[in-house]
Amino acid sequence: MSRLFQRSYIAFVHDVTMAAISLPAALYLRVGEGVVFYNPQNILFSVSVFTVIAAITFWVFGLYRGIWRYASLNDLMRIAKAVTVAVGVLFLVLFLTARLEWLPRSTPIIQWFLLMAMLGGSRLIYRVAKDKTTARAMVRQGTHRVPVLLIGAGDEAEAFIRETFRSANTPFDVIGIVSLTDSRVGRNMHGIDVLATADKLEEALGKLAKSKRGLPRRLVLTGDALRHDDITKWVEIADQHGMTLARLPKLSDLREGLADPLQIRPVAIEDLLGRPQARLDRDKVRQMIAGRRVLVTGAGGSIGSELVRQISAYGPASLTLLDAGEYNLYAIDMEMAEKYPNIPRESILGDVRDRTRIEQVFAEQQPEIVFHAAAYKHVPLVEHNPNEGILTNTLGTRNVAEACRSTGVGTMVLISTDKAVNPANVMGASKRLAECYCQALETLPADQRGPTRFVTVRFGNVLGSTGSVVPLFRRQLEAGGPLTVTDEGITRYFMTIAEAVELVLQAAELGKHGVTEGGKIFVLDMGRPVKIIDLARQMILLSGLRPGKDIDIKVTGLRPGEKLYEELFHDGEPPEPTETDGVMLAAPRVVDYALIKQVFEELGESAASRDTHKTLELMSRLVPEFQPPEIGVKSFFAKSEPEKLDKAASGQ
Structure with missing residues (x-):
């Protein structure tokens, strides 16, 4: 028995x-x-x-x-x-x-x-x-517990305290709680006092320092504290008092059995966004994806591979992965083979620059939904190689869009960037041109556009994506520093890869209903911009080191084409809300399709012949905000050309 x-x-x-x-x-x-x-x-x-x-x-x-x-x-x-x-x-x-x-x-x-x-x-x-x-x-065995102070007095805090009393193996001793609201101050939870509100954290630490229990060795974030505006301030307070900052699992993970109530995790960099991560209406997205043939370009990249993962979870009829990079395509293909072996899948090596190859792939696969994530996105590299940026980001988008149009794809989603707003660099301008092309197609009459809805989604930097600042800082930390920041005042919008892709899928679902009529663009709500130098300090602190003492931060100066701050909206495109939280609409000016098609043909010739001067000149015609110093040409939207301005703005 x-x-x-x-x-x-x-x-x-x-x-x-x-x-x-x-x-x-x-x-x-x-x-x-x-x-x-x-x-x-x-x-x-x-x-x-x-x-x-x-x-x-x-x-x-x-x-x-x-x-x-x-x-x-x-x-x-x-x-x-x-x-x-x-x-x-x-x-x-x-x-x-x-x-x-x-x-x-x-x-x-x-x-x-x-x-x-x-x-x-x-x-x-x-x-x-x-x-x-x-x-x-435990007393007899001389078991030593690490004293911790909880930030947040909600359900996660209660579950953690309860488990510390139950378990003989817990290494933690809760010595106090600070609440996010006034209502629980002065009360206690399982005998643990709620000492103060979180905005008086230093005062609460002062009281503990004078008591028999002494200062905690860890500050532990619980529940809503992970989405609090002061989280970056708590990182610095913890460092000042020689403490580390950690977090408890989410209550949903505890309820679903995905986490141990006593598990304290390091604070991840995405926890410092200062806002809740966006989530989509999964039922609507499932209805859009389930049973459909889906194609993803740039499927091996950071965004593309996460798109493939999330799309696969909704049961598409088939999935086509297209990428020019052999290893990246191999990696995501192997991952899908292990996780979703029953989903019909084609992994195809191909470059969006190659119009013939793209047309061939679309004719064979007959996709119903296309997510276009293939792009060059590293600002300095594209700045030094403008023709390559145009060939991939701009003309590659044209090739994909025209293939969608000719094969009757239901929805094409272009993934763009906040750098396309008032672009100061080639990369941003190349993506703005890609936006313009899809907008022009979207504004065509239905008998010319065909059944395809052209949806454009614009968002900022993605935490952890290839080429982003976070992996750079991690490598620099591992090497012992210094962390390099181009300017003390530089700021950027940030999202996690998962939430960016979820909102892309949500935008695609909205777009198929004609929400983007007239060339409107979806813009994802990124919250408030984050100072890069603050991000560097926080990453140093979270690694248990001290900025300026253990690891230096070096200001290197702005790189070619780099702006101090990015914008999600142009001054002339005020945001409009949608039915989905975290997704807004912008209405930038639209260029006539016949005009943009003609300029794109010229762009194709100049970029293919690597005529950089001509390429930049043509770019500045269509994107008036982008004016390289060496190019002094008149824009298609210049005041001296009112007829072209009126025609382009009206979409005629």
């Missing part, structure tokens, strides 16, 4: 015994010493019947799946249901057999409360005794 079965059997015997005792005890409480005048046969019959009823009921309700050591409110609710059913069945049996002539009517009610106390109380006593035994054992 296994130990688990033995314990369940003992608990079962205990509960049935309590059930047998409960009826005569309830009768005694009702009539006192008058119980001696009741017929023993009636009492014995009722006890026997109830014992059988209780044994069956308790087992059916699963009272022995729970562990007494961790008895909780859920266990109490299960006991209450089982006792209610058992007492109710007994009452019915006695009514049918003897019309309850000999039993006082209030006895079943008294029995219910009595049995609840006997079953629930025994579990509570066992748990309390076990906790005290554990605590004494």
